Amino acid sequence: MGVWSAVATTAATSLQGERRQGTLELLVASPTPLPLIVVPITLSMAAIGLYSLVATLLWGRFAFGIKVSLLHPLAFAVACVVTALSVSVLGFVLAVTAVRYRSAWALGTALELPIWLICGFLVPLSILPHWVRPLSWLIPTTWGVSAVKRAALGGMPWRDIAICLVVAAVYAAIGTLLAGRLVDSARTNATLSLI
């Protein structure tokens, strides 16, 4: 949850910040493809968000006396990294929408709680309405969270890790296509520098 919080709002506002500073045009005009500029930003945010995972485990251990025993420590570590990666890819898709739409930063805030709710962070998918579950399966983070839980509590985390990576790759492809389309549209409509 902390990783998603760290990425959701900041990813959606990162390019708006560039726009406000007058540097968005320079980023778009540079020969480096936009995804290669944006992904490292969202990846770094997700990495910072991993701090909250560590802090929560330590906080739970020393403030509340909660002992977390990990059944598969290696799979747990891999699942955490893969989940953070999947969150950064979601952040990438959010971030590129701001190239064309100035108000897209609000998407990050709006999606923070829905993603918490439908990805199974605290609420099991089984108690959500049936029609929500297919939506959950379409989000890579759902599989990442499932892998983290299975690695910690028991189950088969590697299958979920693999699915998480595949779905994240699909989102990365969608984000890349979207980035190209939105940059073209922003150039056509001359909206890049509009604050």
Add this chain to the structure above:
Amino acid sequence: MRTSARVFFLGGLMSYRALFTWLSPWILIPTFMVGPIFQILFFAYVGRSAGVGNDSFFLIGNAVQYAAIPCLFAMGNSIGGERYEHTLGLILVSPARRVPLFLGRALPVIVNGFVVSLFALTVGALVLGVSLPLSVLPLLVIVLAVSAFACTGLGLVTAGIALRVRETAVVSNVIFGLLLIFCGVNAPLSSLPRWMAVVANWLPLTHGIAAARKIAAGATFTDVGRTVAVEAGVGIMYLIIGLVLLRIFEVESRRHATLELG
């Protein structure tokens, strides 16, 4: 007197309208309509999953607490935004009296917070299937309005802080989180550590949420009148603190020439 009234009403309205980056439907709908509904749903489902509380408990707590988004952020931004746009100096060199100037900016924010809470309560109840008798609605509306007023008092404090620090959004986010934890929104005060419950009594929304829950359970105004009065009192206390902070930091910012630092 007439000038002060103009500063209060027209100045406040113009300042609120100047928050145009918020007032776009593309911002307003996700922030004020989608956000509160999903906060209610999230905590209601956490409660269902953990087998604690009931939907009505989470619905009322979160609907009242979500007023904090406009009350804290809009209030902080109304000063921080002026500072960012370099118009704060122009306002502060004017001879306008400060009390109507700043309270006028608070009035539209109170209305905004109230409407957001009312919307969240109504739609949240429909989505979760919580039935609130029509007879309790007038009292609930009063409590929502008083709670929005009290929270805007705290917002005025953040507006005062906005004269001293640059990142008002960070301050507002931290306060929003504190209110979520301390005010009995998703956990009864009785289950919190003693010191947290003591702190909660001095925060806005705590008494408003308690009163709203009692009303939903069938209490009359006589039963909750004192609680609502305490909520209003807490709001007045923060309003005064906010005005004092604004005065102190205005003088300080002139002395240290920091008013225009964006």
